[in-house]
Structures are given as structure tokens and as C-alpha cells.
Amino acid sequence: MQVINTVGRRKTAVARIYMQSGQGQVTVNGRDIKVYFPTDVLQIILNQPFGVVDANGKFDVKVNVRGGGIAGQAEAVRMAIARALCEVDTENRPPLKKEGFLTRDSRMVERKKYGRRKARKKFQFSKR
Structure with missing residues (x-):
């Protein structure tokens, strides 16, 4: 019984997982998935790859995730x-690639620039 170790990233969140065949238990940072990701939407996001390849309940997953918010962590x-x-x-690769699960979503928060209030917002312009 081999353990597969992979990494996923999204925004500033980094997820390291250890997956092996089992009954479908998912543990995130030592807690159950329903405790760590309380909303149904986040749990659905996390289980999407299993649904695409019809592998629901076939693998036990142990996750270490840090950084970012819970949505970014779920996508990582x-x-x-x-x-x-x-x-x-x-x-499994073609259906997962078609759904876009293997593509790193590179969108990050844009940095604040000097002389401005936020990343793109400028101070109010007065003509006179």
C-alpha cells in the first residue's frame, strides 16, 4: 500500500497531501473535513476531482495546508x-485536465503602489 505525496497551490495557500487507498476519510490539519471546511461549497470544491474520475470513497487523504484563506486553501x-x-x-489525466484541476490558478492579490490609496485606486482628481 503506497502513499502518494503531492503539492497544490492557490494564491498564498499551499497544500501538501498524503493519499492512499482506503474508505474515503479526509483529514485536514488533524481535523475532519466537515470541521475544517464547514460550508458545503468548500467540501464540494475539495471532492470535485474524485467525482470526475469516479473515485469517491476509494482513497484516504491526509492534508497539511497553510497560508491564505479557507477558499484558497480548499482550491489548493x-x-x-x-x-x-x-x-x-x-x-485520469485527460478528464481532470479538461475540468481545469491540474492548472495552477496564478491570480494573486495585486500589490499596493506608492502614491495611491490601494493597488489601482487613485486620489480624487480636482480640475479647479
């Missing part, structure tokens, strides 16, 4: 799970 875990499913079986 989704990417790591998709990468792990590709390592399990190369047949």
Missing part, C-alpha cells in the same frame, strides 16, 4: 488531489 487541496489521482492512474 483540490489541485493536490487531482495531481495525486494522475499519479494513481494516467487515464
Whole structure:
């Protein structure tokens, strides 16, 4: 029984997962998925790769995730799970790639520039 180790990233969140065959238990930072990700939307995001390749309840996943907010963390875990499913079986790659789960979402928060209030907002302009 081999353990597959992969990494997923989104914004500033980094998720490292350890996946092995089992009954479908997902543990995030030592807590159950329903405790760590309380809303249904976040749990659905996390389980999307399993649904695409019909692997619901076939793997136990242990997740270490840090950085970012809970939405970014959930998407980082989704990417790591998709990468792990590709390592399990190369047949899983095309459907996961089609759904976009293997693509790193590179959108980050734009930095604040000097002389401005925020990243793009400028001070009020007065003609006279």
C-alpha cells in the first residue's frame, strides 16, 4: 500500500497531501473535513476531482495546508488531489485536465503602489 505525496497551490495557500487507498476519510490539519471546511461549497470544491474520475470513497487523504484563506486553501487541496489521482492512474489525466484541476490558478492579490490609496485606486482628481 503506497502513499502518494503531492503539492497544490492557490494564491498564498499551499497544500501538501498524503493519499492512499482506503474508505474515503479526509483529514485536514488533524481535523475532519466537515470541521475544517464547514460550508458545503468548500467540501464540494475539495471532492470535485474524485467525482470526475469516479473515485469517491476509494482513497484516504491526509492534508497539511497553510497560508491564505479557507477558499484558497480548499482550491489548493483540490489541485493536490487531482495531481495525486494522475499519479494513481494516467487515464485520469485527460478528464481532470479538461475540468481545469491540474492548472495552477496564478491570480494573486495585486500589490499596493506608492502614491495611491490601494493597488489601482487613485486620489480624487480636482480640475479647479
